[in-house]
Amino acid sequence: QVQLVESGGGLVQPGGSLRVSCAASGLTFSSYYMSWVRQAPGKGLEWVSAIDPSGGNTYYADSVKGRFTISRDNAKNTLYLQMNSLKPEDTALYYCKTQRDWGQGTQVTVSS
Numbered sequence: 253q254v255q256l257v258e259s260g261g262g263l264v265q266p267g268g269s270l271r272v273s274c275a276a277s278g279l280t281f282s283s284y285y286m287s288w289v290r291q292a293p294g295k296g297l298e299w300v301s302a303i304d305p306s307g308g309n310t311y312y313a314d315s316v317k318g319r320f321t322i323s324r325d326n327a328k329n330t331l332y333l334q335m336n337s338l339k340p341e342d343t344a345l346y347y348c349k350t351q352r353d354w355g356q357g358t359q360v361t362v363s364s
Contacts, residue, residue, distance in 0.1 A: 254278040254353040258346060261358030268338050272358050274331040274348030282306075282326040285351065288333045290344035290360075300346070301333060316342075338362045 260272040274286070287302040301322040302311045310322050321334040331348050338360075345357040 254350070256348050256350070256353055256355035258348055258355045258358035261346065261360045263361045263363065264338055265364050266338060266340060266362055268362070269334070269336045270338065270360060271332060271334045272346055272360065273333075274355055276329045276331065276348075279350070279353075281324075281329040286322075286324060286331045287349050288322060288331075288346060289349055290342075290346045291357075292341070292344040295344075298344070303331070335360070 255277045257275045258272060260270065262270060264270050283305055285302060285304055288300040289297050290300050291297050298313065300313050300316055301320060303322045303324055307324045312320060319335065319337045323332045324330065335342065340362050343360060343362050345359050347357045348355045
């Protein structure tokens with residue numbers, strides 16, 4: 253049974269930084285593309301970033317390019333999203349996912 257558990261969300265001021273994590277279990281983590289997807293209040297899902305199984309290739313939405321960095325530690329079965337220069341419009345519930353499985357999300361709120 254695949255489990256994806258996000259953590260690290262919280263309240264941060266505009267311009268600040270935050271790193272969210274996703275601990276994976278029940279799958280061969282090093283074989284999976286992984287993604288971050290977010291949902292802002294009252295809005296639809298927005299794909300944020302993805303990373304290939306080795307971590308050698310990363311992909312970003314234009315809205316976060318240059319500010320967010322996705323990474324993974326296959327030895328720890330953990331996916332990360334480092335978020336810098338945060339803006340109020342980054343406020344959302346952040347989910348990690350495989351092609352099929354989703355975590356429960358971690359809330360990121362950017363506000364002064």
